[in-house]
Amino acid sequence: MEPHNRDCFCCRSPNIESVVFLDCRQLKGPEEEYKALCEAVSKWPLLKSITMDASDCLPKSFWRELERCCTNLSTVKIRGVTLAGKEVAHIVGHLRGIKALILDLFFINKEHVVSFLSSCKKLEHFVLRCHVGFEMDREFLNLASGINFFRVIESPHHDDSFL
Numbered sequence: 001m002e003p004h005n006r007d008c009f010c011c012r013s014p015n016i017e018s019v020v021f022l023d024c025r026q027l028k029g030p031e032e033e034y035k036a037l038c039e040a041v042s043k044w045p046l047l048k049s050i051t052m053d054a055s056d057c058l059p060k061s062f063w064r065e066l067e068r069c070c071t072n073l074s075t076v077k078i079r080g081v082t083l084a085g086k087e088v089a090h091i092v093g094h095l096r097g098i099k100a101l102i103l104d105l106f107f108i109n110k111e112h113v114v115s116f117l118s119s120c121k122k123l124e125h126f127v128l129r130c131h132v133g134f135e136m137d138r139e140f141l142n143l144a145s146g147i148n149f150f151r152v153i154e155s156p157h158h159d160d161s162f163l
Contacts, residue, residue, distance in 0.1 A: 013043075013044075017046050017047060017048045018048060021037075021050070041062070041066050041069055045070065051076075053079060059090075063094040067095070073097070074097075076098050076102070077102040077104070078101075078104070078105070079105065082107045083103075083112055085112065092116055095119070098123065099123060099124045099125060100125035100126070103116075105131070114139065125148065126150050127151045128153070129155050131155060136152060
């Protein structure tokens with residue numbers, strides 16, 4: 001999506017159910033703080049699935065807008081290098097109702113995965129692919145026990161087909 005066409009595209013496409021953002025930085029103006037992305041999300045009330053790149057460090061306002069406007073959102077896919085504590089707190093605070101969470105990251109701390117599993121109580125589908133080893137313990141497995149499809153995959157290679 002070309003930056004100069006984004007407003008027209010968002011307004012003309014209110015029935016979008018799934019969107020993939022390969023690089024959200026294209027939607028960020030010099031001082032907009034992703035205003036265009038928040039506006040786009042507000043025009044997609046039927047959105048069910050979103051795929052994002054974690055390296056974009058999206059602001060709290062994006063996740064808040066996603067929760068407020070996209071009440072049908074059920075699947076979130078996040079990929080990138082890592083998710084830090086502050087980012088995880090912003091995300092999990094606004095994704096409590098999702099049913100599927102797919103994380104494809106180079107590295108994530110166990111406590112951040114626990115935050116996702118603890119906060120997203122309606123999860124039915126959870127996949128974590130880490131490129132750096134991830135150790136599961138009893139607490140982690142207890143949180144995952146109610147999830148119908150649960151996978152943790154250690155993968156040294158990045159593969160876009162995963163998402």
